Amino acid sequence: MTTHVPGDALVSLNAVNKHYGQLHVLKDINLQVRKGEVVVVIGPSGSGKSTLCRAINRLETIEDGTISIDGKVLPEEGKELAQLRADVGMVFQSFNLFAHKTILENVTLGPIKVKGVSKAAAEKDAMALLERVGVGHQAPKLPAQLSGGQQQRVAIARALAMKPKVMLFDEPTSALDPEMINEVLDVMVQLAKEGMTMIVVTHEMGFARKAADRVVFMADGQIVEDDTPEEFFTNPKSDRAKDFLSKLLTH
Amino acid sequence: MDVIIENLPLYWEGFLRTLFLSAVSGIIALILGTLLAAARVSPVAALRGFSTVYVEILRNTPLTIAFFFSAIVLPRIGVKFEQFEVAAIIALSTYTAAFIAEAVRSGVNSVPVGQAEAARSIGMKFGQVLSLIILPQALRTVIPPLINILIALVKNSSVAGAFFVLELFGYGRQLANANGDAVITVLLGTAFFYLLITVPLGILANTVERKVAIAR
Numbered sequence: 001m002t003t004h005v006p007g008d009a010l011v012s013l014n015a016v017n018k019h020y021g022q023l024h025v026l027k028d029i030n031l032q033v034r035k036g037e038v039v040v041v042i043g044p045s046g047s048g049k050s051t052l053c054r055a056i057n058r059l060e061t062i063e064d065g066t067i068s069i070d071g072k073v074l075p076e077e078g079k080e081l082a083q084l085r086a087d088v089g090m091v092f093q094s095f096n097l098f099a100h101k102t103i104l105e106n107v108t109l110g111p112i113k114v115k116g117v118s119k120a121a122a123e124k125d126a127m128a129l130l131e132r133v134g135v136g137h138q139a140p141k142l143p144a145q146l147s148g149g150q151q152q153r154v155a156i157a158r159a160l161a162m163k164p165k166v167m168l169f170d171e172p173t174s175a176l177d178p179e180m181i182n183e184v185l186d187v188m189v190q191l192a193k194e195g196m197t198m199i200v201v202t203h204e205m206g207f208a209r210k211a212a213d214r215v216v217f218m219a220d221g222q223i224v225e226d227d228t229p230e231e232f233f234t235n236p237k238s239d240r241a242k243d244f245l246s247k248l249l250t251h
Numbered sequence: 252m253d254v255i256i257e258n259l260p261l262y263w264e265g266f267l268r269t270l271f272l273s274a275v276s277g278i279i280a281l282i283l284g285t286l287l288a289a290a291r292v293s294p295v296a297a298l299r300g301f302s303t304v305y306v307e308i309l310r311n312t313p314l315t316i317a318f319f320f321s322a323i324v325l326p327r328i329g330v331k332f333e334q335f336e337v338a339a340i341i342a343l344s345t346y347t348a349a350f351i352a353e354a355v356r357s358g359v360n361s362v363p364v365g366q367a368e369a370a371r372s373i374g375m376k377f378g379q380v381l382s383l384i385i386l387p388q389a390l391r392t393v394i395p396p397l398i399n400i401l402i403a404l405v406k407n408s409s410v411a412g413a414f415f416v417l418e419l420f421g422y423g424r425q426l427a428n429a430n431g432d433a434v435i436t437v438l439l440g441t442a443f444f445y446l447l448i449t450v451p452l453g454i455l456a457n458t459v460e461r462k463v464a465i466a467r
Contacts, residue, residue: 059368077294079376086374096369100388110373113383155369162373 010035010197011056011166016065018051025051026062027221033166038198040208040229043218044244049201050093052218053170056199057088070165086114089159089167093174095151097143097158103130104139107158115162122161129157133187149180153187160191167191169200205248209233217241254433255440258426265422266444272336272418273405273448276343280404281397283344284351289381291356302352309349314407317342322414339411347404354396358389391463398456402449419444 011033018026025048033039041049054060056067058074058081067074069088075081097106107126111117117125130136133153135146143151152172159167169188173181185207192198192211202208208215208229215232217225219240225232236242255262290302309317322338332338362385370380412421423441427434 057372059372082371082374082376084374085372088372090369090372092365092369094365096363096365098366098369098384109383110375113379114374158369158373 008034010037010070011199012066012068013052013056014066014068016055016062016067018048018055018060018062025221026055029065029221029223031216031223031226033197033199035165035197036195037213038192038196038200038211039214039216040212041199041201041216041218042203042205042208042244043224047218048221049218050170053168053199053201056166056168057085057090059090082114086110086162087165089162089164091152091155091159091167091169091172093171095143095148095155095175097151097154099143101142102139103135103141103143103146103154106143106154107161110158110162126157126161129160130154133157134183147180148176149183152176152180152184156184156187156191166197166199169198169202171201171203173202173204205233217244219244252436254426254430254436258440261422261426262419262440262444265417265419265441266447268417269405269408269419269445270448272339272343272408272411272416273401276340276347276408277401277404279340279344280347280351280400283348285355285386287348287352288355288359291352292359292381294377306349306352309346310353314342314346314410315413317346318410318414321345335415336411339408339414339416343404343408343411346407347400350400350403351397354393354400355386355389357396358393359385361392362388391460394456394460394463398452402452405448405452406445 009032011031013029013031016026016029017024027048029052031039031052041052043049051060055062056069058067069084072084074084097103098109101109104123104126107129108119108122111122111125112119127136127139130139133156135150135153135157138146138150138154143154146154156167156172172188173184176184181204185204188198188200188207189211200207200212212229215225215227215229216223217232217236217238217240224238225236225241227237232241233245236245287302287305290298291306293299318339321341322335325338325341326332359381366384366388367380370384375383408418409420411418412424417425419441423437426437426440430437
Protein backbone atom coordinates (compact mmCIF):
# COMPACT_ATOMS: atom_id res chain seq x y z
CA MET A 1 0.00 0.00 0.00
CA THR A 2 1.11 3.55 -0.67
CA THR A 3 2.01 5.66 2.30
CA HIS A 4 1.15 9.19 1.16
CA VAL A 5 -1.89 10.93 2.58
CA PRO A 6 -4.46 11.84 -0.07
CA GLY A 7 -5.59 15.48 -0.01
CA ASP A 8 -8.50 17.40 -1.60
CA ALA A 9 -10.42 16.37 -4.72
CA LEU A 10 -8.25 17.00 -7.78
CA VAL A 11 -10.52 15.41 -10.33
CA SER A 12 -14.22 15.65 -9.76
CA LEU A 13 -17.03 14.24 -11.92
CA ASN A 14 -20.57 15.23 -11.01
CA ALA A 15 -23.67 13.66 -12.56
CA VAL A 16 -21.94 13.07 -15.90
CA ASN A 17 -23.99 11.61 -18.75
CA LYS A 18 -23.09 10.66 -22.31
CA HIS A 19 -24.84 8.87 -25.16
CA TYR A 20 -23.57 7.38 -28.40
CA GLY A 21 -26.82 7.61 -30.30
CA GLN A 22 -29.19 5.30 -28.43
CA LEU A 23 -26.45 3.84 -26.25
CA HIS A 24 -26.18 5.43 -22.82
CA VAL A 25 -22.42 4.98 -22.22
CA LEU A 26 -22.03 7.07 -19.08
CA LYS A 27 -24.95 7.04 -16.64
CA ASP A 28 -24.95 9.68 -13.97
CA ILE A 29 -21.29 9.22 -13.06
CA ASN A 30 -20.02 10.70 -9.80
CA LEU A 31 -16.36 10.27 -8.98
CA GLN A 32 -13.91 12.23 -6.85
CA VAL A 33 -10.20 11.59 -7.06
CA ARG A 34 -8.04 13.24 -4.41
CA LYS A 35 -4.53 14.51 -4.88
CA GLY A 36 -2.04 11.66 -4.74
CA GLU A 37 -4.66 9.00 -5.12
CA VAL A 38 -4.32 6.08 -7.53
CA VAL A 39 -7.70 4.98 -8.83
CA VAL A 40 -7.94 1.89 -11.01
CA VAL A 41 -11.04 1.58 -13.18
CA ILE A 42 -11.95 -1.95 -14.20
CA GLY A 43 -14.93 -3.59 -15.79
CA PRO A 44 -16.08 -5.64 -18.78
CA SER A 45 -15.53 -4.18 -22.26
CA GLY A 46 -18.23 -1.77 -23.31
CA SER A 47 -18.80 -0.70 -19.71
CA GLY A 48 -17.77 2.88 -20.47
CA LYS A 49 -14.47 2.92 -18.61
CA SER A 50 -12.39 4.18 -21.56
CA THR A 51 -15.02 6.80 -22.36
CA LEU A 52 -14.87 7.94 -18.73
CA CYS A 53 -11.10 8.27 -18.92
CA ARG A 54 -11.19 10.17 -22.22
CA ALA A 55 -13.95 12.49 -20.99
CA ILE A 56 -11.66 13.76 -18.21
CA ASN A 57 -9.52 15.67 -20.72
CA ARG A 58 -12.43 16.20 -23.07
CA LEU A 59 -11.29 13.92 -25.87
CA GLU A 60 -14.91 12.81 -25.47
CA THR A 61 -17.54 15.47 -24.92
CA ILE A 62 -20.24 14.95 -22.31
CA GLU A 63 -23.91 15.93 -22.54
CA ASP A 64 -24.57 16.98 -18.99
CA GLY A 65 -22.94 17.09 -15.61
CA THR A 66 -19.62 18.70 -14.86
CA ILE A 67 -16.01 17.57 -14.80
CA SER A 68 -13.50 19.71 -12.95
CA ILE A 69 -9.75 19.48 -12.57
CA ASP A 70 -8.22 21.14 -9.53
CA GLY A 71 -11.36 23.17 -8.96
CA LYS A 72 -11.67 24.38 -12.58
CA VAL A 73 -14.60 23.15 -14.66
CA LEU A 74 -13.52 21.76 -18.05
CA PRO A 75 -14.06 24.53 -20.63
CA GLU A 76 -15.45 24.08 -24.15
CA GLU A 77 -13.01 24.02 -27.09
CA GLY A 78 -10.40 26.77 -27.19
CA LYS A 79 -7.38 28.16 -25.45
CA GLU A 80 -8.53 27.44 -21.88
CA LEU A 81 -9.19 23.82 -22.75
CA ALA A 82 -5.70 23.49 -24.25
CA GLN A 83 -4.21 24.97 -21.06
CA LEU A 84 -6.16 22.59 -18.88
CA ARG A 85 -5.16 19.61 -21.00
CA ALA A 86 -1.52 20.53 -20.49
CA ASP A 87 -2.07 19.76 -16.80
CA VAL A 88 -3.60 16.35 -17.50
CA GLY A 89 -1.21 13.69 -18.81
CA MET A 90 -2.71 11.01 -21.02
CA VAL A 91 -1.33 7.63 -22.01
CA PHE A 92 -3.16 5.78 -24.79
CA GLN A 93 -3.62 2.12 -25.54
CA SER A 94 -1.98 2.56 -28.95
CA PHE A 95 0.89 4.80 -27.67
CA ASN A 96 0.26 7.48 -30.32
CA LEU A 97 3.84 8.69 -30.41
CA PHE A 98 4.32 11.34 -33.11
CA ALA A 99 5.46 9.13 -35.98
CA HIS A 100 7.55 11.79 -37.77
CA LYS A 101 9.45 12.94 -34.65
CA THR A 102 12.35 11.31 -32.83
CA ILE A 103 11.89 9.89 -29.34
CA LEU A 104 13.58 12.96 -27.86
CA GLU A 105 11.43 15.35 -29.93
CA ASN A 106 8.31 13.49 -28.87
CA VAL A 107 9.11 14.34 -25.26
CA THR A 108 10.38 17.91 -25.81
CA LEU A 109 7.68 19.10 -28.22
CA GLY A 110 5.04 19.79 -25.56
CA PRO A 111 7.29 21.71 -23.15
CA ILE A 112 8.80 23.78 -26.00
CA LYS A 113 5.65 24.56 -27.98
CA VAL A 114 3.04 24.65 -25.24
CA LYS A 115 4.94 25.86 -22.20
CA GLY A 116 7.61 27.91 -23.94
CA VAL A 117 10.50 26.10 -22.24
CA SER A 118 13.87 26.63 -23.95
CA LYS A 119 15.10 23.81 -26.18
CA ALA A 120 18.15 23.12 -24.02
CA ALA A 121 16.14 22.92 -20.80
CA ALA A 122 13.46 20.78 -22.44
CA GLU A 123 16.07 18.36 -23.77
CA LYS A 124 17.75 18.08 -20.40
CA ASP A 125 14.42 17.31 -18.72
CA ALA A 126 13.45 14.92 -21.50
CA MET A 127 16.70 12.96 -21.25
CA ALA A 128 16.24 12.61 -17.48
CA LEU A 129 12.70 11.34 -18.01
CA LEU A 130 13.75 8.94 -20.76
CA GLU A 131 16.50 7.58 -18.49
CA ARG A 132 13.98 7.20 -15.72
CA VAL A 133 11.68 5.04 -17.87
CA GLY A 134 14.71 3.15 -19.19
CA VAL A 135 14.85 4.24 -22.84
CA GLY A 136 17.47 7.02 -22.68
CA HIS A 137 19.68 5.32 -25.26
CA GLN A 138 16.82 5.34 -27.80
CA ALA A 139 16.51 9.14 -27.87
CA PRO A 140 17.61 9.75 -31.49
CA LYS A 141 15.45 6.96 -32.97
CA LEU A 142 12.02 7.20 -34.55
CA PRO A 143 9.05 5.61 -32.75
CA ALA A 144 8.63 2.85 -35.35
CA GLN A 145 12.12 1.54 -34.47
CA LEU A 146 11.12 0.80 -30.86
CA SER A 147 9.21 -2.13 -29.38
CA GLY A 148 5.69 -1.58 -28.09
CA GLY A 149 6.79 -1.60 -24.48
CA GLN A 150 9.50 0.95 -25.19
CA GLN A 151 7.08 3.15 -27.12
CA GLN A 152 4.61 3.11 -24.26
CA ARG A 153 7.31 4.09 -21.77
CA VAL A 154 8.25 7.00 -24.07
CA ALA A 155 4.57 7.96 -24.13
CA ILE A 156 4.59 8.05 -20.32
CA ALA A 157 7.72 10.22 -20.40
CA ARG A 158 6.07 12.53 -22.95
CA ALA A 159 3.09 13.01 -20.65
CA LEU A 160 5.31 13.51 -17.58
CA ALA A 161 7.37 16.15 -19.39
CA MET A 162 4.38 18.50 -19.08
CA LYS A 163 4.55 18.10 -15.28
CA PRO A 164 0.88 17.16 -15.11
CA LYS A 165 -1.28 17.32 -11.99
CA VAL A 166 -2.91 14.03 -12.86
CA MET A 167 -2.12 11.16 -15.23
CA LEU A 168 -4.77 9.26 -17.15
CA PHE A 169 -3.98 5.80 -18.47
CA ASP A 170 -6.39 4.34 -21.01
CA GLU A 171 -5.62 0.60 -21.10
CA PRO A 172 -1.87 1.25 -21.37
CA THR A 173 -0.87 -2.40 -21.63
CA SER A 174 -3.70 -3.81 -23.75
CA ALA A 175 -1.81 -3.47 -27.05
CA LEU A 176 1.42 -4.98 -25.70
CA ASP A 177 2.94 -8.43 -25.99
CA PRO A 178 2.82 -10.23 -22.63
CA GLU A 179 6.56 -9.97 -22.02
CA MET A 180 6.44 -6.21 -22.38
CA ILE A 181 3.55 -5.57 -20.02
CA ASN A 182 5.66 -5.66 -16.88
CA GLU A 183 8.21 -3.10 -18.05
CA VAL A 184 5.36 -0.62 -18.47
CA LEU A 185 3.61 -1.59 -15.23
CA ASP A 186 6.87 -1.21 -13.30
CA VAL A 187 7.14 2.41 -14.48
CA MET A 188 3.52 2.99 -13.43
CA VAL A 189 3.99 1.40 -9.99
CA GLN A 190 7.03 3.63 -9.47
CA LEU A 191 4.99 6.71 -10.43
CA ALA A 192 2.26 5.71 -8.00
CA LYS A 193 4.82 5.32 -5.24
CA GLU A 194 6.13 8.81 -5.92
CA GLY A 195 2.70 10.21 -5.20
CA MET A 196 1.41 10.96 -8.71
CA THR A 197 -2.37 11.22 -8.94
CA MET A 198 -3.42 8.53 -11.40
CA ILE A 199 -6.59 7.25 -13.00
CA VAL A 200 -5.86 3.94 -14.67
CA VAL A 201 -8.23 1.98 -16.89
CA THR A 202 -6.77 -1.50 -17.08
CA HIS A 203 -7.31 -5.22 -17.09
CA GLU A 204 -4.18 -5.80 -15.02
CA MET A 205 -5.58 -6.97 -11.69
CA GLY A 206 -2.06 -7.40 -10.34
CA PHE A 207 -1.43 -3.69 -10.83
CA ALA A 208 -4.74 -2.86 -9.15
CA ARG A 209 -3.81 -4.93 -6.08
CA LYS A 210 -0.27 -3.60 -5.92
CA ALA A 211 -0.64 0.12 -6.61
CA ALA A 212 -4.25 1.21 -6.33
CA ASP A 213 -5.74 3.15 -3.43
CA ARG A 214 -9.20 2.53 -4.82
CA VAL A 215 -10.77 0.23 -7.36
CA VAL A 216 -13.74 1.54 -9.31
CA PHE A 217 -15.78 -1.19 -10.97
CA MET A 218 -17.91 -0.12 -13.94
CA ALA A 219 -20.61 -2.04 -15.76
CA ASP A 220 -23.13 -0.81 -18.35
CA GLY A 221 -22.05 2.81 -18.01
CA GLN A 222 -22.44 2.94 -14.25
CA ILE A 223 -20.06 2.86 -11.34
CA VAL A 224 -21.13 -0.30 -9.54
CA GLU A 225 -18.47 -0.48 -6.85
CA ASP A 226 -15.89 1.92 -5.47
CA ASP A 227 -13.74 0.38 -2.79
CA THR A 228 -10.22 -0.48 -1.64
CA PRO A 229 -8.56 -3.19 -3.74
CA GLU A 230 -8.44 -5.49 -0.72
CA GLU A 231 -12.17 -5.19 -0.13
CA PHE A 232 -13.10 -5.33 -3.81
CA PHE A 233 -11.11 -8.43 -4.67
CA THR A 234 -11.88 -10.43 -1.53
CA ASN A 235 -15.38 -9.25 -0.79
CA PRO A 236 -17.20 -7.82 -3.84
CA LYS A 237 -20.70 -6.62 -2.97
CA SER A 238 -22.56 -6.64 -6.30
CA ASP A 239 -23.46 -9.65 -8.43
CA ARG A 240 -21.94 -7.94 -11.48
CA ALA A 241 -18.58 -7.64 -9.77
CA LYS A 242 -18.72 -11.21 -8.43
CA ASP A 243 -19.56 -12.45 -11.91
CA PHE A 244 -16.72 -10.40 -13.47
CA LEU A 245 -14.15 -11.56 -10.95
CA SER A 246 -15.20 -15.20 -11.20
CA LYS A 247 -14.60 -15.09 -14.95
CA LEU A 248 -11.11 -13.71 -14.42
CA LEU A 249 -10.19 -16.45 -11.99
CA THR A 250 -11.32 -19.40 -14.12
CA HIS A 251 -8.30 -19.08 -16.43
CA MET B 252 10.68 21.59 -88.21
CA ASP B 253 11.78 24.90 -89.71
CA VAL B 254 8.65 26.56 -88.33
CA ILE B 255 9.66 25.68 -84.82
CA ILE B 256 13.27 26.75 -85.21
CA GLU B 257 12.35 30.00 -86.91
CA ASN B 258 9.88 30.84 -84.19
CA LEU B 259 11.88 29.67 -81.20
CA PRO B 260 11.92 33.19 -79.64
CA LEU B 261 8.09 33.24 -79.73
CA TYR B 262 7.85 29.74 -78.29
CA TRP B 263 10.33 30.71 -75.61
CA GLU B 264 8.37 33.82 -74.70
CA GLY B 265 5.16 31.79 -74.51
CA PHE B 266 6.93 29.14 -72.48
CA LEU B 267 8.16 31.70 -69.94
CA ARG B 268 4.70 33.26 -69.71
CA THR B 269 3.11 29.87 -69.10
CA LEU B 270 5.77 29.02 -66.54
CA PHE B 271 5.16 32.34 -64.78
CA LEU B 272 1.37 31.96 -64.77
CA SER B 273 1.63 28.39 -63.48
CA ALA B 274 4.23 29.14 -60.82
CA VAL B 275 2.48 32.18 -59.36
CA SER B 276 -0.98 30.60 -59.52
CA GLY B 277 0.42 27.34 -58.12
CA ILE B 278 1.98 29.03 -55.09
CA ILE B 279 -1.16 31.06 -54.35
CA ALA B 280 -3.33 27.96 -54.83
CA LEU B 281 -1.15 25.88 -52.49
CA ILE B 282 -1.43 28.47 -49.73
CA LEU B 283 -5.13 29.14 -50.27
CA GLY B 284 -5.91 25.42 -50.64
CA THR B 285 -4.10 24.53 -47.41
CA LEU B 286 -5.96 27.29 -45.55
CA LEU B 287 -9.25 26.01 -46.98
CA ALA B 288 -8.40 22.47 -45.88
CA ALA B 289 -7.52 23.74 -42.39
CA ALA B 290 -10.85 25.57 -42.26
CA ARG B 291 -12.60 22.39 -43.36
CA VAL B 292 -11.27 20.38 -40.40
CA SER B 293 -11.41 23.23 -37.85
CA PRO B 294 -13.71 23.16 -34.82
CA VAL B 295 -15.42 26.38 -36.00
CA ALA B 296 -18.63 25.53 -37.86
CA ALA B 297 -18.69 28.80 -39.88
CA LEU B 298 -15.21 28.13 -41.28
CA ARG B 299 -16.14 24.55 -42.16
CA GLY B 300 -19.26 25.80 -43.95
CA PHE B 301 -17.40 28.47 -45.91
CA SER B 302 -14.71 26.04 -47.00
CA THR B 303 -17.24 23.43 -48.08
CA VAL B 304 -19.28 25.88 -50.14
CA TYR B 305 -16.14 27.36 -51.75
CA VAL B 306 -14.75 23.95 -52.71
CA GLU B 307 -18.06 22.65 -54.05
CA ILE B 308 -18.68 25.72 -56.21
CA LEU B 309 -15.18 26.11 -57.68
CA ARG B 310 -14.60 22.39 -58.14
CA ASN B 311 -17.90 21.77 -59.88
CA THR B 312 -17.94 24.61 -62.40
CA PRO B 313 -15.82 24.90 -65.56
CA LEU B 314 -12.57 26.82 -65.41
CA THR B 315 -13.79 29.05 -68.24
CA ILE B 316 -16.49 30.41 -65.93
CA ALA B 317 -13.84 31.32 -63.36
CA PHE B 318 -11.96 33.11 -66.16
CA PHE B 319 -15.08 34.99 -67.30
CA PHE B 320 -15.70 36.07 -63.75
CA SER B 321 -12.23 37.40 -63.09
CA ALA B 322 -11.64 38.88 -66.56
CA ILE B 323 -15.04 40.38 -67.23
CA VAL B 324 -17.28 40.43 -64.14
CA LEU B 325 -14.67 41.60 -61.60
CA PRO B 326 -13.72 44.73 -63.62
CA ARG B 327 -17.43 45.60 -63.96
CA ILE B 328 -17.91 45.56 -60.21
CA GLY B 329 -14.92 47.81 -59.72
CA VAL B 330 -11.93 45.47 -59.40
CA LYS B 331 -9.67 46.83 -62.10
CA PHE B 332 -6.27 45.54 -63.13
CA GLU B 333 -3.71 46.78 -65.64
CA GLN B 334 -3.08 43.42 -67.27
CA PHE B 335 -5.25 40.45 -68.08
CA GLU B 336 -2.54 38.29 -66.58
CA VAL B 337 -3.77 39.28 -63.14
CA ALA B 338 -7.25 38.06 -64.04
CA ALA B 339 -5.74 34.81 -65.30
CA ILE B 340 -3.83 34.32 -62.06
CA ILE B 341 -6.94 35.00 -59.97
CA ALA B 342 -8.98 32.53 -62.00
CA LEU B 343 -6.33 29.81 -62.06
CA SER B 344 -5.40 30.05 -58.38
CA THR B 345 -8.93 30.23 -56.96
CA TYR B 346 -10.01 27.32 -59.18
CA THR B 347 -6.97 25.16 -58.40
CA ALA B 348 -7.18 25.94 -54.66
CA ALA B 349 -10.46 24.00 -54.47
CA PHE B 350 -8.73 20.84 -55.73
CA ILE B 351 -5.73 21.37 -53.48
CA ALA B 352 -8.03 21.80 -50.48
CA GLU B 353 -9.61 18.41 -51.20
CA ALA B 354 -6.22 16.71 -51.65
CA VAL B 355 -4.87 18.17 -48.41
CA ARG B 356 -8.04 17.24 -46.56
CA SER B 357 -7.74 13.63 -47.72
CA GLY B 358 -4.12 13.69 -46.52
CA VAL B 359 -5.20 15.02 -43.13
CA ASN B 360 -7.76 12.23 -42.88
CA SER B 361 -5.05 9.67 -43.66
CA VAL B 362 -3.17 10.52 -40.45
CA PRO B 363 -4.39 8.27 -37.60
CA VAL B 364 -6.75 10.14 -35.26
CA GLY B 365 -4.60 9.12 -32.29
CA GLN B 366 -1.86 11.51 -33.47
CA ALA B 367 -4.19 14.48 -33.09
CA GLU B 368 -5.52 13.18 -29.78
CA ALA B 369 -2.01 12.82 -28.38
CA ALA B 370 -1.14 16.34 -29.55
CA ARG B 371 -4.29 17.78 -28.00
CA SER B 372 -3.69 15.88 -24.78
CA ILE B 373 -0.35 17.62 -24.22
CA GLY B 374 -2.11 20.96 -24.54
CA MET B 375 -1.50 21.94 -28.17
CA LYS B 376 -3.94 24.35 -29.78
CA PHE B 377 -5.72 23.53 -33.04
CA GLY B 378 -3.22 25.42 -35.20
CA GLN B 379 -0.27 23.68 -33.53
CA VAL B 380 -1.83 20.24 -33.84
CA LEU B 381 -2.34 20.86 -37.54
CA SER B 382 0.97 22.50 -38.41
CA LEU B 383 3.31 20.49 -36.15
CA ILE B 384 1.73 17.03 -36.14
CA ILE B 385 -0.89 16.47 -38.83
CA LEU B 386 0.28 18.35 -41.94
CA PRO B 387 3.90 17.09 -41.84
CA GLN B 388 2.58 13.53 -41.74
CA ALA B 389 -0.12 14.22 -44.32
CA LEU B 390 2.52 15.55 -46.73
CA ARG B 391 3.61 12.13 -47.88
CA THR B 392 0.20 10.95 -49.02
CA VAL B 393 -0.62 14.34 -50.45
CA ILE B 394 2.42 14.76 -52.73
CA PRO B 395 1.23 12.55 -55.65
CA PRO B 396 -2.27 14.08 -55.91
CA LEU B 397 -0.83 17.58 -55.44
CA ILE B 398 1.56 17.10 -58.34
CA ASN B 399 -1.36 15.84 -60.43
CA ILE B 400 -3.23 19.02 -59.64
CA LEU B 401 -0.23 21.20 -60.46
CA ILE B 402 0.26 19.42 -63.78
CA ALA B 403 -3.41 20.05 -64.52
CA LEU B 404 -2.83 23.69 -63.58
CA VAL B 405 -0.01 24.04 -66.12
CA LYS B 406 -2.28 22.69 -68.83
CA ASN B 407 -5.28 24.70 -67.61
CA SER B 408 -3.23 27.87 -67.96
CA SER B 409 -3.76 27.49 -71.72
CA VAL B 410 -7.29 28.78 -71.19
CA ALA B 411 -5.67 32.16 -70.48
CA GLY B 412 -4.76 32.22 -74.19
CA ALA B 413 -8.44 32.78 -74.91
CA PHE B 414 -8.54 35.71 -72.47
CA PHE B 415 -6.00 38.03 -74.08
CA VAL B 416 -2.94 36.58 -72.31
CA LEU B 417 -0.30 35.52 -74.75
CA GLU B 418 1.16 32.40 -73.25
CA LEU B 419 2.42 29.20 -74.85
CA PHE B 420 -0.92 28.09 -76.26
CA GLY B 421 -1.80 31.62 -77.37
CA TYR B 422 1.41 31.87 -79.40
CA GLY B 423 0.89 28.32 -80.66
CA ARG B 424 -2.48 29.30 -82.02
CA GLN B 425 -1.07 32.43 -83.68
CA LEU B 426 1.69 30.37 -85.29
CA ALA B 427 -0.77 27.74 -86.47
CA ASN B 428 -2.88 30.44 -88.10
CA ALA B 429 0.12 31.99 -89.80
CA ASN B 430 1.54 28.69 -91.01
CA GLY B 431 -1.44 26.84 -92.45
CA ASP B 432 0.88 24.30 -94.11
CA ALA B 433 2.61 23.28 -90.86
CA VAL B 434 -0.15 23.18 -88.24
CA ILE B 435 0.80 19.75 -86.97
CA THR B 436 4.45 20.71 -86.50
CA VAL B 437 3.48 23.92 -84.72
CA LEU B 438 1.18 22.07 -82.33
CA LEU B 439 3.79 19.37 -81.66
CA GLY B 440 6.22 22.15 -80.82
CA THR B 441 3.70 23.64 -78.42
CA ALA B 442 3.12 20.26 -76.80
CA PHE B 443 6.86 19.78 -76.41
CA PHE B 444 7.19 22.99 -74.41
CA TYR B 445 4.33 21.94 -72.12
CA LEU B 446 6.11 18.62 -71.54
CA LEU B 447 9.19 20.62 -70.62
CA ILE B 448 7.29 21.84 -67.55
CA THR B 449 5.07 18.87 -66.69
CA VAL B 450 7.53 15.99 -67.00
CA PRO B 451 10.05 17.47 -64.52
CA LEU B 452 7.11 18.06 -62.14
CA GLY B 453 6.37 14.35 -62.21
CA ILE B 454 10.03 13.52 -61.54
CA LEU B 455 10.09 16.04 -58.70
CA ALA B 456 7.04 14.31 -57.21
CA ASN B 457 8.83 10.97 -57.04
CA THR B 458 11.93 12.49 -55.47
CA VAL B 459 10.00 14.44 -52.84
CA GLU B 460 7.81 11.44 -52.07
CA ARG B 461 10.86 9.32 -51.27
CA LYS B 462 12.42 12.07 -49.16
CA VAL B 463 9.41 12.61 -46.91
CA ALA B 464 8.65 8.92 -46.42
CA ILE B 465 7.76 8.15 -42.80
CA ALA B 466 8.42 4.75 -41.34
CA ARG B 467 5.43 3.36 -39.46
